[in-house]
Amino acid sequence: MANSIQFRNNNRPALAPRRRLRRGAGRPAGAAAEQVRERILEVASKEFARSGLGGARVDRIAEQAGVNVRMLYYYYGSKDDLFLAVLERAYAAIREAEQGLELDQLDPVEAVRRLVRFTWGFQLEHPEFITLLNSENLHKGRHLAQSKLVAGLHSRLLELIGRLLERGATSGDFRRGVDPMQLYITIAGLGYFYLSNRHTLSAIFGRDLMAPRYREARMNHMTEVVLGYLKP
């Protein structure tokens, strides 16, 4: 941690060492144990989402998972490692879902529309995703930097969008020269800002932005923005 953030009295250096126990690391892992692991992950995800990394309490996680706190350490090594596991799980979920959209089999415009709506819907139904990312960024990506798993997940995403843009350009539906990463960031960002800042935006604009009519308006607006931009 050095001179950067230091939230708790963490007498361990940064978060590197003692990662001895990770899933699939060769331990027998009975079916029951695997269930416990999974339950912890599930509960931890909610706790981290609700309170952020710093605000999350290991006791609360343990209690809600119905296990002794010591078990968290047994299974995951540390709070930070647990957080990383939660993060990886979240990324895996969204990337997996994206691959299941079958965009390749849709008309380009329709495919974009579906991608925009899916991304919005996912953020809406998985609010923990937003909070987890905010936490991880508050911590400068320290945990993700240690992940061996996440990097691989995203080349496929860019390829997916790349193919889509290519098809649209060929068909004349889309302008040329669009960077897949930029487009993805745009699609995600249009919803992310709205949802991540739901409370502050509602406060400053004096209306409840999570009310159905506003949510729908946002989704339509987002779709128009993306398609309007892509129009040649």
Place this chain on the structure above:
Amino acid sequence: MANSIQFRNNNRPALAPRRRLRRGAGRPAGAAAEQVRERILEVASKEFARSGLGGARVDRIAEQAGVNVRMLYYYYGSKDDLFLAVLERAYAAIREAEQGLELDQLDPVEAVRRLVRFTWGFQLEHPEFITLLNSENLHKGRHLAQSKLVAGLHSRLLELIGRLLERGATSGDFRRGVDPMQLYITIAGLGYFYLSNRHTLSAIFGRDLMAPRYREARMNHMTEVVLGYLKP
């Protein structure tokens, strides 16, 4: 306990009461004191930005401001109240700067371009703004809900954008029917997501998104997205 006995550590419920000391609350406030107040605010802003509300340490704030910790409480009442003051200050800064852009005197397209670039630039140069908002949203907007100051700041923003859209529609540069709030959220969100998630995005896409060339690419992309969408 309410107003009855209160012997030991004054368990205040969440953050409501005893806000007796707020700036401009009628106290004479010598010039020196006002400087101390300001320095605390400045330093606190950085600390909250770096570590979030929960992770920020009042000792650190006091030390860096060169005052006794007790003074934080003398001037601001509590950590939460200090956080709110910081938040209000940040909002006031951006809203004030927006009003100084003189968009009304520019060609509509040029005005939008300037607004997009300004918003991006502000987020870039005030990274604390992003973190503060994330913190406040993690806390469900509890602090902002108590602000008497912030609500008033934003009607002017919507009016500003409203006038701009109106002029653009009249001149034939922009499509009709665009909601000023949605547009503002879009403009802000296009940069916010990129900057707020700079670490995770850099990690998953395997490149340093804060490198000059990427930053520039982003700003250009954003401008194109907004103008592309507004095109009739």
Place this chain on the structure above:
Amino acid sequence: MANSIQFRNNNRPALAPRRRLRRGAGRPAGAAAEQVRERILEVASKEFARSGLGGARVDRIAEQAGVNVRMLYYYYGSKDDLFLAVLERAYAAIREAEQGLELDQLDPVEAVRRLVRFTWGFQLEHPEFITLLNSENLHKGRHLAQSKLVAGLHSRLLELIGRLLERGATSGDFRRGVDPMQLYITIAGLGYFYLSNRHTLSAIFGRDLMAPRYREARMNHMTEVVLGYLKP
């Protein structure tokens, strides 16, 4: 905040919730642990007695009990809960001792004499009892109101005195129509005021009321008052 986010110092309202850990609450409680619990209670009793609830210091209790401060919270949850435990212990002790007096087997007059002397002796030998009660009353009985244990202790006391009065009335030794509760309060009060106010009374009357001759005089006076009153 209730069950939502609770990031920093868990402001608990007054003393209600999180009483999860109380003695006999089903935990196995190893023998060693039980000793620690007991030692804490013992030491806390002295500290609360010496300084009152507000003046007592948890650090001092921990230090004198030879445990880490954290353990107080592990075993008792909070200073207030610890205070209640101490209070319950004190009540249990006096009520138990009263039941051991075997008043039922004595001549009524002799039994009253013994009860008066016992009560005086108990207050004299357990000065902490007086201070604890004063503290609890300063706090308007907040802690006792939460006790499930104490209420049950006192019906037996009133029955004991009731039987005694009944026997005395039957034998012609006592007047009829005496209320057991009033009599008990009188017996206790005759000594309590003297002992609780030992310092102020000594000061205003200019003599050391704790000197043996004065203490003896007081006990004799008390006995005469009670028996004089009970005389038919």
Place this chain on the structure above:
Amino acid sequence: MANSIQFRNNNRPALAPRRRLRRGAGRPAGAAAEQVRERILEVASKEFARSGLGGARVDRIAEQAGVNVRMLYYYYGSKDDLFLAVLERAYAAIREAEQGLELDQLDPVEAVRRLVRFTWGFQLEHPEFITLLNSENLHKGRHLAQSKLVAGLHSRLLELIGRLLERGATSGDFRRGVDPMQLYITIAGLGYFYLSNRHTLSAIFGRDLMAPRYREARMNHMTEVVLGYLKP
């Protein structure tokens, strides 16, 4: 303070020094100033009564008296000195009232009855008196030990009761050999215990001892006890 109680971080030795400012100490004392002094005393009395010496807050006293905290120190020197002033005021009030009862002009039995009822009534209407005494005794009479005023107040009280007992013995209404101090302590104690412990007694006996019918029953009981005892 040495090895005794130490409630706050009191860097002054015990409470002896710096008593420079006491009423009537020769200062001009304009009428306005005298009013402020009085208001502070009044308010402090309530605060000390409500919260005890340790729990009382100088800020609260100042605020409620409508003066700057610094003024408390200007007028009374320290919290402890203020407490002593409050205490002396309370003692003066009760002793003065007693002298106004004109017991010398009543039939002895009637005079005792009046004294008992007055004492009860005074404690009932001045609950702060009880709390103040409890505080002072918790602190081992430290403050009163410094009073030059209080000692003188009480010889008159004992004389009053002495005369009364003498008259009663002469008239054949009272037994002989009653010690005035013991009798006074008994009279005071019969009510004090009941009222000082109103909350705990109500809790353990499961009824509200401050309800009118119980209060009345207590007063009658007290009178009977005292007169029963005095009967020759």
Place this chain on the structure above:
DNA sequence: GATGAATGAGGGTTCATTCAT
């Protein structure tokens, strides 16, 4: 695999009191 007991380093907040004006 699992549990109760233990730890030490803070965390935010408060208090009586004093200085400079």
Place this chain on the structure above:
DNA sequence: GATGAATGAACCCTCATTCAT
């Protein structure tokens, strides 16, 4: 007589983590 600003020592409580069993 009066005020705003300042102080430093504590106070209660909490947290992530580990030991012994």
